[in-house]
Amino acid sequence: MSHARRFIAGRLVRVAGGAVLAGTLLLAACSSPSTPSSSPTGGGATSGGGGGAVVGLVTKTNTNPYFVKMKEFAQKEADAEGLKLVALAGQFDGDNEGQVSAIENLVSQGAKGILITPNNSSGILAAIKQARDKGVVVIALDTATDPADAVDATFATDNRMAGELQGKWVKATLGDTAPKLAMLDGTPGGTVDTFRHEGFLTGMGLKEDSPEIVGKENTNGDQNKAQAAMENLIARSRDINSLYTINEPAARGGYQALKDAGLADQVTIGSIDGSCAGVQAIKDGQIGATVMQFPGLMATDGVKAVAAYAKDGTKPSGFNDTGAQLITDKPVSGLDSKDSAWGLENCWG
Template structure:
């Protein structure tokens, strides 16, 4: 375990150097007293986190700051994120923006960072407890889950529901809030007999496809599908399409990527809840720069909003169509 941690830290240090150089180049050089802003995402491949990184970089450039960007090696890589926090504190960042892979696993490292005078802000994923960080800029993920659940239930009409839950990664507040919100919106509980299958996918398309293939083989009458995010929805759709059951199963999701909106427009996914990751990143960077300027710290949970996007609206469920989604996707 010690060798593994050392290896992760070494890789993190190399990535961090590259990030700092990138920030200096983009700004045309930087002074020794420029503000360093750290960003740690769950992965560097998921389009959602790519958008966060791009938006944070653009805002840092606009504010004359340097962005130091790192990511976990995979969704659930808590150890890599802990190492990244420690590295960033050593680099003298004024603030760290983090989308924690585990809402509890990074708490000790966050406390050490805050004790060292670094402001820490959670983006997208709240810590548990929430006040382990100075502030959170994120989607109200329970509300997003409720929107998905209400829409999927309405789309079934009067059909007796047989629901599958394709969850994300255990231990993350995003996963818990979206899951619980969907159940609330749909009108069932974890113990309801309407749930005929449930798998963790880490929000990964390939894992979701495999999980859905396995579930379809043992629960052929599924008609409603909750997905943690759009990559999971895309993977599930591949399995459903291969089984010739696309007309049978209603798929709901959450994200709002342009790819996801295209899947809604084409009918692969019935509806998705669009988030605003760029807003999370921009507000986070602005807060760190403000803290560096005058010591003002952000606080509390700050909802960055969400909106259900579907071309099949139902009365009483707020939504926008895919034309709007195409104008606001990321």
């Protein structure tokens, strides 16, 4: 936490107004795949705060390392603030019904605030509105709702900027070589997926219909699906020299397909997440660069906001950027980056 805090204080790239370029996960986040939890609402976690106000944390699952890190930091901050943390989760990534039940559960427990990583940007809006109508402050973590003002505030990565950083690095690494780009996207319609995709194209200086784009495939952020999708893209063209990936599992799947086809050495791969496995893949030469997120800061800052609301009624508002850092062992001029050694010290999962 100390490394990340010092970094956030002094190193994050921001634009006028205090936020990174417009934009934000899931996809996991984060959009990383995860295994199902044992029950639709996961399990509760009570802090040592005893009689303090209840703060709820509702994640997409309780097994994905990204959300495990969120819960860990939320618990630490709840203990420090004298709050009682109740952590619940969906049964699987995309379990909107489980998240709705979790929100209703927390409202019945008298929660003062709820932090949630929405499975779907619009699928739980009715439950969120009911909670807010009863005086509960609701904060989105990692994944923005649609519309954004359906919650009181959002603490997340600026995913449009994260995508743009990935795109700028890929473009700079290609140099004078014209891109022949393949794109491994996430899940259609997700805000995270859309922002990262659009940001990447901006960073590359391309448009949706640019002839430099060889093809696009959806992967749901899953490594196995990404490998199959990459095989399809290779079947269309073996001249691919650059690859956009929605997250690191997709990047690893894409790399494996390229390696199997004997094309790994000719393709520049960029990604987003900042997991320890993803950073290790950079160190091992499988992924060229990734953009690190900070889920621990999302949870910490969210709990702090609920604590302030419980204390004096102060409500958080708007989009609150929790940072993004380019990680690569192949730095390029004009882009601030950290190497894989730094990444492994500050990664999650």
